[in-house]
Amino acid sequence: MKEIRLHEGELNIMELLWSNKTLAAKDIAKIIKEYIGWEKNTTYTVIKRLIDKGAIMREDPGFICKASISKRTVQNIETKVLINQLYSGSLSKFIVDFLKEQELSKAELMELERIVNEQKF
Known part of the structure; x- marks a missing residue:
C-alpha cells in the first residue's frame, strides 16, 4: 500500500x-x-x-x-514523517525527549514498561 x-x-x-x-x-x-x-x-x-x-x-x-x-494507518504515517523530520528518524530520541516533558502517572509508567518488555522478545 x-x-x-x-x-x-x-x-x-x-x-x-x-x-x-x-x-x-x-x-x-x-x-x-x-x-x-x-x-x-x-x-x-x-x-x-x-x-x-x-x-x-x-x-x-x-x-x-x-x-x-x-x-490508525494515517496516524502511523504522520508520526513516522514527524520523527523523520524532527528527530532524524530516531524513535528513541523522540521518545526520550517527549517523555522528559511529561508527568506520567504510575499506571502510565507501568504501561510503558509493559510495552518495552513486550518488544524485548
Missing part, C-alpha cells in the same frame, strides 16, 4: 468518515459547511482528491463515501 499523506482539510473529511463509516458526499458537504464554512464545491473537490489518493472509496448510486484507509 502506498503511503497516503493527508492535509488538515482532508483530515476533517476523513474524521467524519472514520466516525460515521459511510456518508453521502452531499451530507459531508452539509456538515463541513456548518462546522468549517466550506462551500459545496470546495468539499467536493477535496473528496475527489481523497478518492484520487486512495483514501476514500466512492460507491454509487448516491455518491456514498467510505474511508479506505484507517485512522
